[in-house]
Amino acid sequence: MRLKPSQITSKTSFNHMNIMKNNNENSKGTLKGSCLCQAVVYELTQLDMPIWICHCQTCRKANAASEVATAGVQRSHFRLLCGEEKLTAFESSPGKLRYFCSVCGSHLFSARDGQTHVILRVATLDTDPGLRPLGHIWTSQDQPWLDGSTQPCFAERSS
Template sequence: MPIVHCHYKTCRKAHAAPFASTAGVRRENFRWLSGINSISRFESSPGKLRHFYKRCGSHLVAERPAQPHVIVRVATLDDDPGLKPEAHIWVSHDVPWLEYDRVCQHSEWRDDI
């Protein structure tokens, strides 16, 4: 499924960011490769489970068990998924301070910012 940037209020808060980059993966194509004992889960809203890494709290995957896919948090992947984002969704939930194209961009941190 495509990568999208989700601006929904609970996604923003779960990631402490203005949006969360996600991609759906069909259940038959998803599996944990290792570390399953280091994963914890939390039901953030009725029927929605969020899976976290116990040691650092990184939000890895979300799911609604009745759906045919899981929602992978793309920023947690080690390798390039080979896809580019296709859309921003739930932009009606944007925070008022979010600016897309009107701010300077720097390739690295600068002390003079």
């Protein structure tokens, strides 16, 4: 489902007046993030909910990953700096839209109508939020063949 920028910034979107005020009052605490190609860039003043590592099937498939770090951010603390026209949304379950960059495919956040927050994909942050995950959720949907806890770890891949 492709949304126009006016649909993203309508009743389900971010309160730009409050965001500007909040950012001016606390510019030192601003966190920035982006998609892989940098076409979409955002900032937020804080994470409003704990970071959780989600293992649900929908997150795994939407992000092509075995697990995904997520955290809630109040819409009034979040704003897009550029690339709003590059955002595309997919309704992964009734009422839940997952927003991703139409250029590189990075999944950035999800949102539901009527909620005052978005669910940020924490790995898209370019700055350290200063918080660590509280734990793992939806582990009942884990795939045993994706468990890497018993595998050797390497700081980088050698050729």
